[in-house]
Amino acid sequence: KYHAVLVILFVLLSNLKLVFNKYAWIALVVALLCYTPHFLWLVENEFVSIRYHLFERPNAPYDFNKYTLGFLVNLVAIFGLTFPFIYYSLIRTRSKNLFTKALLYLTYGVLIFFFISSFNRRVQTQWIIVISIPVAILAFNYMIANVTVRKWIYRLGLTNIVILLFLRVGLIYEPLFPIIYESHGNKDYMGQIQSSAGDNPVVFENSYRDASMYAFYTGKTSYSLNNVNYRPNQYSIDDSEKEVQNKKVLYVSSYLTTREFTFPRIVGDTQYANFIDDFESYRKLRCYIGKEKISLNDVDHPLKIYNPYNKNIQLDKLRFATSFLNGSKQFNEVVPTSLLPWEKDLQHLKSKDTTYFTLKLPKPEKDISPAYFRIVISENELRYGLNSAIFKLN
Template sequence: MSFKLPKLFLYVLGAILVLNLLQAFFTPLIFDEAYYWHYAKELAWGYFDHPPMVALMIKIGNVFFNGELGVRFVSCLLSIGTFILLWLAIDNPAKKKYIPHFFALVFSMTLLNAYGFFTLPDTPLLFFTALFLLVYKRFIAKPSFILAIFMGIVMAALMYSKYHAVLVIFFVLLSNIKLILNKYAWLAVITSLICYTPHFIWLYEHDFVSIKYHLFERPNAPYNFNKYTLGFLVNLVAIFGLTFPFVYYALFKSKSKDLFTKALLYLTYGVLIFFFISSFNRRVQTQWIIVVSIPMAILVYNYMLENGKIRKWIYRLGIINIVIILFLRVGLIYEPLFPVNYETHGNKAWMKKIQSEAGDNPVVFENSYRNAPMYAFYTGKTSFSLNNIHYRQNQYSIDDSEKAVQHKKILYISKYLKKNKLAFPKKSGSIYYGVFIDDFESFRKLRCIVNDEKFELNDTEHSVTVYNPYKEDIGLSKLKFAIAYLNGSKQFQELIPIDLVPENDKITQLSANDSTLFTFKLPKPKTTNLPKYFKMVISENDLQYGLNSNTIELD
């Protein structure tokens, strides 16, 4: 396997790198990037929604650059690395004659192009998938101790990028089941687990909050064919654009001629089938299937080298794809060129407008892990997302950012406040309203731990432990308790206040870093027909009720 890259390849690669760096510099952040920038303010072995690789990338980038380029610098480098790894994974010597065709294929893949400058967990996922496949190719040709160690490290890096990486590792293993008898393969697995141990420890210390959310707590709408299954099929087209019929034709015609090709096919079909089945249960987001771009780029380009007609069509349509993508990329910066209002548009000015009213006072956004970090990024001021029963938990629910707004005068921003003079219309058309709170106090980390296992809508008395993780006592007079009923899709339906009876009737406060035992009865719902789940929720100082317990199933 030659690692020498042709001059034309390097020239095109260099041009793409310069283009991506310029795009990264001039394009305002999207909301997810701002959220991951919030991650990076305090490096950890894990975060609420994702493993820590994306935060580490931003932290490294900020060493070299400020602003948007600092957030995206490492992504620009990794995307170039992905193209190099894909090229090295292709053995056909004819590839040197068709370098423009290679770039017409890979650079025309919509999300592979976008992740060339956006910083999202999928960016390192794509890079480490390409690296994993290249290392695996060498491993099956000649396994060794050093190669096994390196493959284990790469597998861990995959898992540190995004939890979906488990599908990459699983389907490659499934394609070569004899690996379970290979001592070097076991060495790779053990190395990977050792490298991943810090994240396992982080999950344990945080009560497996990420796993619980993704697998059990995440709300979901009832099945809808158009939004779910048809949406999944549309995504299959969207990730390849105009080249999609020829790309999938090349995939269909590709045959398993060796273990490496077999791994590529298993990985591609495995991911597609997995998410097709998932589409009957939930909406499959486009980026969830983006990892198939890596094995498909190798399979399709190899097929292009052997089939002139397909090569011509993919090349022509790929060029059209690229022209359209580049036009839209300009539109990310220059708004009039983009066909719709996109999330890179108007946020900077909107945050400055809010800051002009807030001054140096912190801003608390109701239910928005998107707006809170965007405000902090573009103003340099303190912000916080106060999450309630109408929303979901996120990184602001578990980190220490709540401390920075306690007992401060804050500007509270919400879509749902009564209309007043502090109105902040967004470019998208939605209007947020603001109100100042002189002495803000929240206790969103209070946890209700329900002790019983069986719950029915009757007069049975149940016990609940309320845990106060704060360093100060909290008076019960500041708190209100309620039951939030959810439907079968875990969507909030109805809120009914309840009284908690303390085990000791002399208790008037929740002691610091301590648990207090109460009893309660489930009230009958007034408007919800046969709720499937419930949560115990708490309102502090008349704020909206929070998210204070796990989702509990009703019998």
């Protein structure tokens, strides 16, 4: 997780002399070298994960229960029943040396950072788990000198272990679990889908979870086709799409109106499916606009579309639209959009090439005031995809 940079930041703030310490710089260089494969991956994929988290991740209006209270509940959850004595140990610990000072700066720094963040977005539990090691060290040192705290952490810690083991077993053995959980029934559910699909690949719409789970349980080919109502994921950037191109596939979606198969599940929405004899998608088509901020009053904009595929794509297979988003970058509506090619009598998007158009930006059809938009493409009557970055409207 990119939040690991907070570890470096707060440890450095605890002792600014580290700036002049050669060993600190050696540690930093070694860490960066270890990250080199990921940095190269980011460059090759247009910094997709950073761009998503910083600029494209949908949000929602502030909700105290969901955001700030949820953050506080997560602080309890990561230490379980021991949390009163863990945080008591943290509060009572004083900085006696540089190591303890670094642990305190790191812990309090991360807690304050994400507490402030909770007023803007939901803080996920794994983001704050970085405090677990420094807090465990601080609590251990404190409990060594405090008999009462040591006694209660020991008792409650053992209780934590028993409960966690019980719940872990319950995740895979359903009768032990007190509620029906999302991990239950998945093997049987994927088996039902495979019995209908046979040896044909399965394309799930808007579910990287189901696509990967199907491949895991069945060993068969699967793919997640992500549309305008969803978000990019690994299936948007890896080579999974080519494994299902021009093949007969079982297409699984909750959006289908005509349905050959119905797949109810224990937890979650019922899914429906049809066979598509010659599946063809072009979700890697990318649209680019030179401007970062655009007004709805602006009509014409230069637009370029890059075709990364090894074949030309016929324009009559494609439909173009504008997806309007609200201030929280949540989907509002799709409005069909006209693109005028610069090249006369253009019939296709050339392979491994960029084609230029003039974008006629439409007005929203709903009575809304959108804050953002993106250009989206539908191929072969599939639902519109996610084919551009998100652009801000003035």
